[in-house]
Amino acid sequence: AQKVTQAQTEISVVxxxxxxxxxxxxxxxxxxxxxxxxxxxxxxxxxxxxxxxxDEQNEISGRYSWNFQKSTSSFNFTITASQVVDSAVYFCAxxxxxxxxxxxxxxxxxxxxTVNP
Amino acid sequence: xxxxxxxxxxLIKTRGQQVxxxxxxxxxxxxxxxxxxxxxxxxxxxxxxxxxxxNGRGNFPPxxxxxxxxxxxxxLNVNALELDDSALYLCASSSPQRYGYTFGSGTRLTVV
Numbered sequence: 581a582q583k584v585t586q587a588q589t590e591i592s593v594v595x596x597x598x599x600x601x602x603x604x605x606x607x608x609x610x611x612x613x614x615x616x617x618x619x620x621x622x623x624x625x626x627x628x629x630x631x632x633x634x635d636e637q638n639e640i641s642g643r644y645s646w647n648f649q650k651s652t653s654s655f656n657f658t659i660t661a662s663q664v665v666d667s668a669v670y671f672c673a674x675x676x677x678x679x680x681x682x683x684x685x686x687x688x689x690x691x692x693x694t695v696n697p
Numbered sequence: 698x699x700x701x702x703x704x705x706x707x708l709i710k711t712r713g714q715q716v717x718x719x720x721x722x723x724x725x726x727x728x729x730x731x732x733x734x735x736x737x738x739x740x741x742x743x744x745x746x747x748x749x750x751x752n753g754r755g756n757f758p759p760x761x762x763x764x765x766x767x768x769x770x771x772x773l774n775v776n777a778l779e780l781d782d783s784a785l786y787l788c789a790s791s792s793p794q795r796y797g798y799t800f801g802s803g804t805r806l807t808v809v
Contacts, residue, residue, distance in 0.1 A: 584739075615797060623785055625740070625800035671739055684730075684753055685789075685798065687739030 582607045584674050586688035593662055594696050601657045601691045603672030609633075614648065614655045615673040615685065625671070631655065633677075662695045669693070701801035703788050709807045710778050718773040718804045720788030726799070727792055729771040731763060734785040734803070746771060775806075783808045 583606040593599045605614065616628040629639065631648050639646045643660045659666055669692050673685040702721040710716050722729050728747045732740035742755035746765035760776040769790070775782055785805050789798035 617800075622802055623787075623805075624802040625787065625789075625798075627797040627799070630797045673739075684742045684745065684755070685732075685740070686742070689737075689739045 582609075582612075582674050582676070582686040584672050584686055584688035586672055586691050588691045589689070590692045590694070592694045592696065595664060596661050597695075598658060598660050599662050599693065599695075601659075601670050601672075601693065603655045603657065603688060605653050605655065605672070605674045607674060609676055611677040613675045613677060615671075615675065616646065616655075616657050617671045617673060617687075619669040619671060619690070621668075628657075659693075662693075664695050664697055667693060667695045701788055701790050701799050703786075703801035703804050705804060706802070707805045707807075709809060712778055712780060712808055714778050715774065715776045716778060716806060718775075718786050718788075718806070720771045720773070720790075720801060722769045722771065722788075722790035723799045725792055726790035727769055728790065729765055729769065730789045730791070730798065731771070731773045732787040732789065733757070733782075734787060736784070740787055743773070778808045780808050782806065 585604045612633045614631045617625040619625050636648050645658045647656045669690045671687050671690045673687045675685045676683045701723050704719045730745040731743040734740040743757050745753040749765045762774045764772045785803040787803045788801045791798045
């Protein structure tokens with residue numbers, strides 16, 4: 581069975597601080613995908629990144645960066661120079677790979693990030 | 698491109714009633730999934746449809762059922778509603794070429 585653990589329930593930072601959201605996962609699959617989604621108060625889940633289990637390269641997109649370490653089954657997300665607009669619930673998720681496509685996302689419980697001005 | 702649209706946005710039902718939630722997938726997406734998100738929790742996978750056939754199901758009882766139509770829009774039906782069915786129901790669409798799922802804003806169902 582797949583499992584995703586986000587140990588941080590809530591994080592509060594002051595604007596411009598860097599913040600790292602932790603994600604640890606469990607799976608027996610050798611091929612899988614890892615995701616991060618952002619959920620603002622409107623409820624819609626906004627896709628941030630997908631990472632293939634065979635690609636351990638870290639990725640940077642603007643102020644966002646992701647650190648994937650297969651050896652520790654972790655896929656952490658860092659926001660550099662946080663802004664008030666970053667305030668949201670962030671979910672880490674894991675999916676099986678079927679025919680090269682995503683299948684069935686398993687989500688963590690989410691981390692509520694509050695960025696104070 | 699259009700996003701994923703869900704209706705209604707909010708709904709209040711009485712225990713024992715039946716409810717139908719609707720989802721219009723993003724153009725070109727032939728896969729649709731439904732998720733239930735209880736307050737303070739992560740979304741839980743209900744089932745997935747691909748080209749009008751159910752091709753995967755999570756740990757939900759048979760009173761949760763669905764349909765996908767030729768235009769790839771979808772319905773989630775829940776019979777014999779229970780208080781614990783109160784949640785945000787999210788629809789997500791995807792395609793084999795798609796990098797990730799596109800989610801709608803959800804339907805918030807309250808069972809009283």
